[in-house]
Amino acid sequence: xxxxxxxxxxxxxxxxxxxxxxxxxxxxxxxxxxxxxxxxxxxxxxxxxxxxxxxxxxxxxxxxxxxxxxxxxxxxxxxxxxxxxxxxxxxxxxxxxxxxxxxxxxxxxxxxxxx
Numbered sequence: 001x002x003x004x005x006x007x008x009x010x011x012x013x014x015x016x017x018x019x020x021x022x023x024x025x026x027x028x029x030x031x032x033x034x035x036x037x038x039x040x041x042x043x044x045x046x047x048x049x050x051x052x053x054x055x056x057x058x059x060x061x062x063x064x065x066x067x068x069x070x071x072x073x074x075x076x077x078x079x080x081x082x083x084x085x086x087x088x089x090x091x092x093x094x095x096x097x098x099x100x101x102x103x104x105x106x107x108x109x110x111x112x113x114x115x
Contacts, residue, residue, distance in 0.1 A: 022104075028047065031043060032090055077096050
């Protein structure tokens with residue numbers, strides 16, 4: 001069914017965004033540890049862009065409370081990534097990574113259900 005395969009494609013795109021987000025955050029931590037603040041800024045900027053893409057992909061009409069909660073969570077993640085950049089704080093990045101992993105696991109479950 002075309003709609004099912006399009007839905008699965010959307011889930012895979014989202015998974016790629018989550019993977020890219022975790023990767024950028026890990027790279028930013030490395031840049032902070034090496035005091036490479038230009039590299040840190042590039043990675044955290046990319047991370048914020050990816051969070052924005054995830055947030056803009058939410059269907060607020062069909063998603064109901066789940067979409068609204070994810071919207072708030074993505075906004076929180078954006079604020080925390082920004083704070084991590086200002087403070088050069090690897091612990092804040094770890095916090096965001098743990099949140100991303102929880103959300104990604106939820107989408108992994110949806111992917112398994114769509115199959």
